[in-house]
Amino acid sequence: MNSIALHASGVRATLGNAEVLHGISLALPAGRWTSIVGPNGAGKSTLLKVLAGLLPHQGQVQLLGQPLAAMPGRRRAQQLAWLGQNEQGTDDLSAWDVAMLGRLPHQPWLAAPSAADLAAVEQALRATQAWDWRDRSLGELSGGERQRVLLARALAVQAQVLLMDEPLANLDPPHQADWLALVRGLVAQGKTVVSVLHEISMALQADEVVVMAAGQLVHQGASGDAATHRALARVFDQRIAIQALGTEWVAVPK
Numbered sequence: 001m002n003s004i005a006l007h008a009s010g011v012r013a014t015l016g017n018a019e020v021l022h023g024i025s026l027a028l029p030a031g032r033w034t035s036i037v038g039p040n041g042a043g044k045s046t047l048l049k050v051l052a053g054l055l056p057h058q059g060q061v062q063l064l065g066q067p068l069a070a071m072p073g074r075r076r077a078q079q080l081a082w083l084g085q086n087e088q089g090t091d092d093l094s095a096w097d098v099a100m101l102g103r104l105p106h107q108p109w110l111a112a113p114s115a116a117d118l119a120a121v122e123q124a125l126r127a128t129q130a131w132d133w134r135d136r137s138l139g140e141l142s143g144g145e146r147q148r149v150l151l152a153r154a155l156a157v158q159a160q161v162l163l164m165d166e167p168l169a170n171l172d173p174p175h176q177a178d179w180l181a182l183v184r185g186l187v188a189q190g191k192t193v194v195s196v197l198h199e200i201s202m203a204l205q206a207d208e209v210v211v212m213a214a215g216q217l218v219h220q221g222a223s224g225d226a227a228t229h230r231a232l233a234r235v236f237d238q239r240i241a242i243q244a245l246g247t248e249w250v251a252v253p254k
Contacts, residue, residue, distance in 0.1 A: 004065070005030035005161050005192035006051050011059035013043075013050050020046050021057070022215045028208075030064070030160075033183055033193040035203035035223075038212035038235055044196045045085060045165050047212065051194065052082050052163050064160065077105035081159035085166040085196075087150050091139030095149045098138055099125055102156030124155035127182060129175070143170035151179070162186065164195045168202065180205060200232065200240065200251035211235055224249060 006028040013021040020043050028034050028051075036044045049055040053068050053076060061068040063080055071079075081102070090098075102124065103117040113121075125131040128148040138146055147170045154162060168176050180202065183193050187207070197203040204223045211219040211231040219231035229242035232251070240251045 003030055004028065005032075005063070006194065007060075007062040008047075008051065009060045011047070011050055011057055011061065013046055013055055013057040015046065020215050021050065023059070024215075024217050025059075026210060026217055026220055028192070028194055028210075030192050031187060031190045032207040033187050033195070033205075034208040034210060035206035036194065036196045036210045036212060037198075037200060037203045037232065038218070041214070042212040042235070043215040044212055046215075048163055048165050048194065048196050052080060054082070074105050078157070079160050081154040081157035081162045083151055083154040083162070083164040083167055086169065092137055094135055094137055095125065095130055095141070095152075096121065096134040098149050099130075099134075099152040099156050102153040105157065120156045120158055121152075124152040125149075127155055128152040129178065144172060144175060147171055148175065155182075159191075161192045162194070164193070166196055166198065168197065168199060176202065201249070204242070204249040204251065 004027045009025045011021055011024045012019060024047060036047065038044055046055065050057045051061060063071065063076065068076065099121045100113060100117065103113065103120060107113065107117065122131065125134055128151050130145065130148045130152050133141070133145065138149060141149065151167060154164070167179060171179060186193055203209060206223050209221065209223050209228050210217065211228070213235040218235055219228060221228040232242060233240055239254055241254050242249050243252055
């Protein structure tokens with residue numbers, strides 16, 4: 001495996017007539033969990049979409065050592081899984097069928113699901129605790145249940161790199177804890193996870209933290225580093241402090 005999962009160099013992106021990413025360069029390590037944090041409007045979600053190849057941009061992005069723009073679509077979809085913020089699904093599809101969409105990059109055109117596809121979808125639905133209502137339509141599910149099905153779809157890809165934008169949306173605290181355990185399990189398997197999170201204390205559970213403000217990279221470092229904590233306090237106008245709670249770091253208001 002490459003030591004760097006995703007590498008961006010001089011990335012600029014525009015939404016409408018406004019440039020929202022201003023020459024960002026960073027390298028995200030493979031086999032690690034990196035959280036991207038910053039105040040509203042920092043460009044976190046835009047950066048994640050650029051890294052996923054979902055937004056036009058200037059500059060270069062590499063996935064596992066290969067130029068992202070030059071990778072065939074199927075290969076890229078096999079290597080990189082995406083969970084977007086407030087994603088909409090087809091309400092009349094069952095949870096099983098939504099999760100099976102994650103296997104499309106692995107299936108020949110119009111082919112029936114293989115045994116590997118069936119096993120991957122079952123594993124993903126069980127991992128997100130969505131297996132018991134696999135036959136229910138997406139439209140019948142609560143916001144939290146829907147989010148777990150969409151997460152199962154991303155897991156079913158079995159990609160080496162997973163990008164998640166606000167994956168904790170609509171999840172209650174117990175299921176947020178389940179998500180944390182799931183991410184740690186993926187990293188233990190050698191997978192790379194990159195997440196945008198508003199919950200700073202949860203973001204500090206990651207191996208590395210990328211701190212953004214106003215479309216720029218402010219800091220990248222280990223979640224336990226004092227420099228990372230100072231950068232977080234700075235971009236949030238010194239309104240939070242990072243404190244130790246047992247073996248973990250938490251953000252508290254000042």
